[in-house]
Amino acid sequence: MDLEITVDQLKQQLSSATPPLLLDVREQWEFNTASIAGSTLMPMNEVPSRAHQELDEEQHILVLCHHGARSLSVAAWLRQQGFDKAQSVAGGINAWSRSIDPTVPLY
Structure with a gap:
C-alpha cells in the first residue's frame, strides 16, 4: 500500500461502501475554515x-492536512x-478544493 494517495483516489474511497477514516491533522482554526464532511x-x-486510544490499527486511515x-x-x-493502512492525501485540502470541491474554501 502506497504511503500517499491522490485527491481523486480520496474521492473514490469516500464514496465506497466501506469508507476509510479521514483524519484531519490541521489545527482547529484551519478545520473551521475549510474541511471535508465526515472528517475527524x-x-x-x-x-x-x-x-x-482513539484509532483502530486495522482501519484504513487517510490523513489530511493543508498541502500534504x-x-x-x-x-x-x-x-x-x-x-499499516495509514496513507497521506497528497496535496491536502488545498488540492481537494482546487480539483474536487471548489465550495471548500482556499486559505
Whole structure:
C-alpha cells in the first residue's frame, strides 16, 4: 500500500461502501475554515497521545492536512506505530478544493 494517495483516489474511497477514516491533522482554526464532511479532527501535535486510544490499527486511515507535508509525516509515524493502512492525501485540502470541491474554501 502506497504511503500517499491522490485527491481523486480520496474521492473514490469516500464514496465506497466501506469508507476509510479521514483524519484531519490541521489545527482547529484551519478545520473551521475549510474541511471535508465526515472528517475527524486530531491536530498533529495531539496524534502521539491520542492515536492508540482513539484509532483502530486495522482501519484504513487517510490523513489530511493543508498541502500534504504534515499528513505525510503523520502517516509515516502511524505506520511505525503499527497502523499499516495509514496513507497521506497528497496535496491536502488545498488540492481537494482546487480539483474536487471548489465550495471548500482556499486559505
